[in-house]
Amino acid sequence: GAVVSQHPSWVICKSGTSVKIECRSLDFQATTMFWYRQFPKQSLMLMATSNEGSKATYEQGVEKDKFLINHASLTLSTLTVTSAHPEDSSFYICSARDPNYNEQFFGPGTRLTVL
Amino acid sequence: AQKVTQAQTEISVVEKEDVTLDCVYETRDTTYYLFWYKQPPSGELVFLIRRNSFDEQNEISGRYSWNFQKSTSSFNFTITASQVVDSAVYFCALKKRAGNMLTFGGGTRLMVKP
Secondary structure, eight states, X not given: OOOEEEEOSEXXXXXXXXXXXXXXXXXXXXXXXXXXXXXXXXXXXXXEEEETTSOOEEOTTOOTTTEEEEEEETTEEEEEEOSOOGGGOEEEEEEEEETTTTEEEEXXXXXXXXX | OXXXXXXXXXXXXXXXXXXXXXXXXXXXXXXEEEEEEXXXXXOOOEEEEEEETTOOXXXXXXXXXXXXXXXXXXXXXXXXXXXXXXXXXXXXXXXXXXSOOEEEOOOXXXXXXX
């Protein structure tokens, strides 16, 4: 099956710093990737849809300037949390759509803790 | 608008018991896909099943079975003879035929005690 990786798997940072999370499709090309956020004991909430070569589409209530998404290649999308604050602490999960299967495959997630 | 409801937030069973996780959905689309995912404590989402709205045949995979009832907009998931390793959060999700957006339910935390 299709494999999606995320790096790092966890990160702890100080308030005010920026953190970059990478999402890679390892064995397929993904024109579309998705970023989700999951707070403890809650469901996954879609933050944005990342399209290769174009601007990301953000869901209502998600700050574009705070959560920068770049999808520069068919196998890599990055999410940068700028000027992170403790309330940004969460589990961030990406998924990538494999056009061969018309299916989304999820990465293992990145746990962000902002002190 | 689409909506997925998992009314059971937490279920606790003793090993070897059967357990059913409920999922009710709302959509105006006639063609859609339904999913179940397992999220163990490690956090990674594990795909369990995808069902097309035109396929109401129930499915069985080992100890897992799924009951799709279009008339009641439900897609329930049953684990037979539960095991401790089944302890996880289970999510039901809905996707339109067109587009890629997945709408997740709130999840059901299943705890299987030895």
